[in-house]
Amino acid sequence: MSHACQKCIHPDCAAEYDLYQVLPKCPACGNLLDIIYDWDQLRIPSHPMMLGRAAWPSGGMGAISGVWRFGDLLPFAPLEKRVSIGEGHTQLRVSPNAAAYAGIKKETFRLQYEGLNPSGSFKDNGMAGAFSHANMVGAKVAACASTGNTSASLAAFASASGLMRAIIFIGDGKISYGKLSQALDYGAVTLLVQGDFDDAMARVQEVSAREGIYLVNSVNPFRLEGQKTTMFRVLEGLNWQVPDWVVCPGGNLGNSSAFAKALYELYDLGIITKLPRIAIVNSSGAPTFSRLVNDHGLKWNGGRVDDSIIDSYYAKLDADNVKASTIASAIEINRPVNLKKALRAIDRLNGVALDVSDQAILDAKANIARDGLGCEPASAASVAGAKQLVEKGVIDRDATVVCILTGHQLKDPHATVAYHSFSEEDLAKEYGRFGIATSKYGNRPISVANSADDIVAKIRQTLG
């Protein structure tokens, strides 16, 4: 192989493909593809502080990219083909209130705030990878089906770079205004497909194949290369001291898969000398990964995953007409495309899978926000998951724990306003189907008369 290639994850196939091929999955066996590197040829600096220093001419895009400054560790694209919109300027933050809520010592608890990306979610890390690959192969049009954040990211990359047009497929009525507004404002061709997300997904695949459009959907392995960089920034924030736990929400399971790949590649390169454990947190309204791992014994099994367990689980979902249903719309997914890579992640990192209720997600979200960190509901599954694992004795309260906040608060302000200001009755009416009935950590707005006397009285009463 040259310095890098695409490789099937199934050990009995292990077919390799050139980087310039555009493949949704392994043409030989239908499994997922990885990007793998010949690290000996690439000669990676062994000290983390030296990473990326040589890779960018000064003033290049790498200087503004929190993805490409780690380009040494995802070297699939030639320098001149790499695209950035200034993604990955995210922060590892202390969060004493959320720490106390989760039951972890505040000194060892951190939140990685990926909502600070240009389009407001971690998807920009992955899009830097996939969009650069689209640029490598000369694509002029890129498309995706999305519940919102992937489409917002693609639309931003297309307009900011001017390199190609973006076409967004959305299930009609299935997207929050925060996310839809981004696709429209960035000028993407926005198609409201009469149907749900699954219909939009099926159509985007059909149309892309027919028209030769580059697809940036979640199976794209180049996206996961970009998403590795969240872990590099976490480790950088910890002075390259490896935490005990990384806790992240699980939807299509791209992030968790990418985090694991980042970590064991660093380990294999000798840049870190221990591996953290990973916890992947579903919503109980979309608990496929948690159920398959915890109740059905599904395992990575050296890459020979027992497909019959997955097939029968999905057949039962269909037979019972079960649909994913959670307020955390970014993880409202019952058929996660990166399932097998996430099994590999928990295998390599001695990880766990779990699911948390939507009530627990919103309660956690309110506690995160009290530290000044606003996130969308899906993100808060990480902290809700950490809390559950502490209660079960799986995570020690002295452990070093990093929870990933995947998307910004303003992606879905309706859920936040409802939680804080609705009466219990209205909350149950609107969100009872998700099992949300109380706003224990709610911060109700106060109605006041148009009078300084009344306002002063209410302020004194409130501040005590």
Ligand SMILES: *Cc1c(COP(=O)(O)O)cnc(C)c1O
């Ligand atoms: C996409 C997304 C997720 C789910 O991530 P996966 O990589 O699909 O598991 C979680 N939170 C937010 C905000 C997202 O946009």
Ligand SMILES: [Zn+2]
């Ligand atoms: Zn294969």
